[in-house]
Amino acid sequence: MRRRDLLPLGAALLLAGCGFELRKAPDFAFSSIVINAPDSSPLAAELRRQLQADGKVQVVAPGSPAAAAAVGAASAPAAPPGEVVFELLQEQREKVVVGLNSTGQVTEFQLRSRVHFRVRNARGTELIPDTELEQHRDITFNESAVLAKEAEEGLLYRDMQRDMVQQLMRRLAALRIV
Template sequence: MTPNVYPLTFLSARRRALQHLALSAAAVVGVSGCGFALRKAPTFAFQSVRIAGSETTPIARELRAALITNGLTVITTATPASTPAEVVLTVTVDQRERIAVGQTAAGQVRELQLRTRFIFRMRTANEKDLIQDTELLLERDLSFSETAVLSKAAEEELLYRDMASDVVQQVVRRMAAVKSL
């Protein structure tokens, strides 16, 4: 009878797994002791919000969906006027800009700058200002090539969607920062 002998590679693999587990546990303990915590879902001081102004833009649609996801009742112009809202979020500017910032000697565009400008304010139903007029301006740079127009158009749209998601997250965080009406 031969005794059970583990190959050396099995033992070293097991040892590496235990070392990895110990390092992971140490990292979790170290991070939890420094005050780090994942961002939690926002809590709001109100239950319903009316969105006024630009309601049909991509950012406004995504903002409406985010607020509904976070448990708020969202009222728009399509909702009957008899439905009261605790606060009114007014979107005054929601625009996209596309500017050529780099050109070749022949005048061909080589670099674009994409901008998303979003200005909003939030008031109670009694016209008390909760958030003054706030402008969010995001910029992204995009190289451009006439030989890859379709792929650059798709990249441009992707960058605009990314900026819209960023604007929505910033607006939701600012709304959640309001602690009393």
Template structure:
């Protein structure tokens, strides 16, 4: 039977069954929207003033479940996040026949640890890294420098999200 000539109630029933089946399949696979992170600590000390640390502060405030403690009141915090190092690297991937740069790999690596004011390590010193590839053209060198800065900011945003997920993985102090 041609579906185009099907009566309207039957077509509605088929569409309803298809929609119900799709929603059941989606619910059955475990799909769920990302929720706000839940942290084991209520207050956090985060000292420093780099772009990454400022982005982390914004992420924490946006989550709304953790109060940031000023650096001079570190002992009153439940946990202390220490950024041990932030390294930016540029690695030459390829050059042309004249030896001029063609492609770069930008890397951003961040070392961090999480501990209590008493010294108990909640997260041992760990490293999170991001890489991006950048094609390079010497005639547009200034524009490529601007593009590299945008890529570094993008990597900082990704690392801040990764750090938030790592901090949320800590279940007890």
């Protein structure tokens, strides 16, 4: 065999030996979750979709009897195991001017997205205390391409939302229910 034929084999052996593994679907310690969030929240809708995509976690509607049992279970000693309540306390989007040219016209904005949430179990014990996640992206502005910049702004907000949902999924997967 030639050396160049051994190179791909050597690279594969190195990757296998270093513990490299592709990211896989998260494994949750709970079987169902109640998402308390406004119906108009795009982040909550994306989180519901992501949790339901795997099929291992049941997303319970906030107004259902199962959700009422989970929320009211703080006083009940025998709360159902595996039940988690995610509360979206605040979701906020901002657009801040960060750059002006010599004539005072805006040349750059910073888009910010903030989410404030907490997670507790069915007994009311906080699993994740009040936490705030923040994402920001910079965007240039040009008056001659206003419509294109509006579309770009929408794409950046959706990208920030996707990033936050992925962060939330990782945090939920790291939970250990007591």
